[in-house]
Amino acid sequence: MSERSVVIAGTGQVCPVAEDNRSIAEMVLEAVESALSDAGIDHNDIDSVVTASVDIIDGLTASNIAVTEVVGAVMKPETRIAADGLCAAIHAACQIWSGAYDTVLVVAHAKTSMAPFQDLMQWAMDPIYLQPLGVDFLTCAGLQAQLIAAGDPGAERRWAEIAARRINAVSDNLSLTEDDILSSPILASPLRRDMCAPMGDSACAVVLRADTDNKDGRPRISGIGHDLEPHGLGDRDLRSWSGLKRASNRAYTMAGIDDPATAFEVVEPSCLYPHEEQLFLAAAGLDEKANLSLSGGLFSGHAPIVAGLSRLATASKAIEGIDGKALAHGTWGPAGQGQAVIILEGAGA
Amino acid sequence: MIREEKIQIPFNFAAGTSGSRFLTALRDSQVILGAKCNVCTHVTVPLKSFCPSCCSDDLAEMELPAKGRLISWTDCPGRGAFALIQLGDKGPILLHRLIIPPSVMLSELNPGMPVTAHFSDSPKGHISDLQGFVISEK
Ligand SMILES: [Zn+2]
Numbered sequence: 368m369s370e371r372s373v374v375i376a377g378t379g380q381v382c383p384v385a386e387d388n389r390s391i392a393e394m395v396l397e398a399v400e401s402a403l404s405d406a407g408i409d410h411n412d413i414d415s416v417v418t419a420s421v422d423i424i425d426g427l428t429a430s431n432i433a434v435t436e437v438v439g440a441v442m443k444p445e446t447r448i449a450a451d452g453l454c455a456a457i458h459a460a461c462q463i464w465s466g467a468y469d470t471v472l473v474v475a476h477a478k479t480s481m482a483p484f485q486d487l488m489q490w491a492m493d494p495i496y497l498q499p500l501g502v503d504f505l506t507c508a509g510l511q512a513q514l515i516a517a518g519d520p521g522a523e524r525r526w527a528e529i530a531a532r533r534i535n536a537v538s539d540n541l542s543l544t545e546d547d548i549l550s551s552p553i554l555a556s557p558l559r560r561d562m563c564a565p566m567g568d569s570a571c572a573v574v575l576r577a578d579t580d581n582k583d584g585r586p587r588i589s590g591i592g593h594d595l596e597p598h599g600l601g602d603r604d605l606r607s608w609s610g611l612k613r614a615s616n617r618a619y620t621m622a623g624i625d626d627p628a629t630a631f632e633v634v635e636p637s638c639l640y641p642h643e644e645q646l647f648l649a650a651a652g653l654d655e656k657a658n659l660s661l662s663g664g665l666f667s668g669h670a671p672i673v674a675g676l677s678r679l680a681t682a683s684k685a686i687e688g689i690d691g692k693a694l695a696h697g698t699w700g701p702a703g704q705g706q707a708v709i710i711l712e713g714a715g716a
Numbered sequence: 717m718i719r720e721e722k723i724q725i726p727f728n729f730a731a732g733t734s735g736s737r738f739l740t741a742l743r744d745s746q747v748i749l750g751a752k753c754n755v756c757t758h759v760t761v762p763l764k765s766f767c768p769s770c771c772s773d774d775l776a777e778m779e780l781p782a783k784g785r786l787i788s789w790t791d792c793p794g795r796g797a798f799a800l801i802q803l804g805d806k807g808p809i810l811l812h813r814l815i816i817p818p819s820v821m822l823s824e825l826n827p828g829m830p831v832t833a834h835f836s837d838s839p840k841g842h843i844s845d846l847q848g849f850v851i852s853e854k
Contacts, residue, residue, distance in 0.1 A: 496762055499842065500798070505792070506798050509792065509798075553793060554793075557790075597769065599760070599811070600809070602758070
């Protein structure tokens with residue numbers, strides 16, 4: 368492990384809402400200003416910027432050019448990652464570990480209210496064999512869930528219980544039951560509407576900084592890992608997230624974690640459906656006792672691409688000032704094709 | 717304020733050498749082509765020029781049966797049903813449309829159920845020349 372630590376110096380999140388009336392740049396502005404303020408710095412202190420966005424969601428090619436000014440990337444090195452924002456954070460951390468830059472701003476945005484998301488995501492599938500059939504990410508999630516549910520008669524009720532728990536954790540006013548979840552309409556069997564984390568518009572910004580003495584006690588990144596599976600669902604074993612297994616093992620090795628099941632105070636996965644929690648726990652070597660998504664995780668609302676970076680921001684805040692570890696997870700592509708993990712270590716009080 | 721738009725641009729996606737061979741076989745002979753990797757033994761469908769598992773370009777073309785078994789399925793109300801179909805014993809798995817006859821309930825579907833490919837009467841070298849897989853009636 369490099370003696371040049373990378374710490375989470377500041378975070379800023381624009382809470383996901385179904386439709387934010389502002390432009391993408393205005394949403395990003397709020398996230399960036401909030402992260403810089405949290406870090407106690409301004410744009411002059413930022414050496415480099417890494418952004419995460421996906422063109423098809425923005426309806427614009429090179430979707431980062433729409434945020435160049437607002438992330439302060441004019442006359443600065445900017446790198447754009449077309450994957451989950453947690454991958455952007457991994458690349459930013461590598462820039463700092465390499466010694467290239469000291470302070471890097473990571474920004475992710477998505478405004479899904481601009482177009483019918485399912486129709487749009489068909490264009491993220493193979494254009495010869497899958498897009499013409501109408502296959503989208505939800506279809507792929509349904510196929511994966513059904514594969515896991517087969518031969519496990521208790522799965523649907525167990526998943527409904529998980530969905531109810533996540534939804535109820537979002538607000539004191541909510542007390543949904545498994546039966547409520549199981550009576551919501553089917554979207555992609557066996558997945559029902561209330562088993563799906565609600566989607567909307569969001570932005571998130573995180574400042575990463577090189578730190579040799581960690582004088583302000585911010586959590587540091589002790590492990591990273593990311594991985595891809597083949598695009599085609601028929602070319603992988605959908606009963607497990609093997610990409611996440613490889614990604615988390617890389618991160619655990621780097622962080623010196625031998626027993627992940629007992630390692631974390633806080634675990635923030637990017638799970639859109641309850642069956643993904645089951646896949647996540649198994650692949651990451653965790654069990655039901657893990658402190659997973661205590662504030663509801665993505666069931667409090669999410670935007671793709673932003674989700675993983677927002678998990679990092681949330682996990683970082685949760686262990687700020689305590690002596691404990693946290694895991695943040697991001698995923699992108701159909702049925703968990705892309706996977707990323709960051710391990711954080713708190714600096715203590 | 718919102719500026720309304722509908723993005724519609726003519727676009728020509730290249731199926732490539734193997735993809736064109738796959739679509740031609742589908743159109744002209746109602747044959748589904750896949751491949752087996754000579755390096756890692758991974759089987760894949762549709763036919764590809766490279767192995768999606770190990771990146772090797774040493775693949776043996778396979779003619780796959782038009783019958784298979786159901787691996788997984790999902791019903792998306794308003795959008796139809798989709799399935800993962802294994803073509804042949806230990807064959808590759810294809811994601812395609814699932815055609816469920818009115819006599820079969822969704823709850824009656826089971827892994828391993830036999831399905832049969834249903835081909836279009838007016839093929840045009842498109843993935844929909846294979847219209848989907850039909851669950852065998854009771
Ligand atoms: Zn191979």
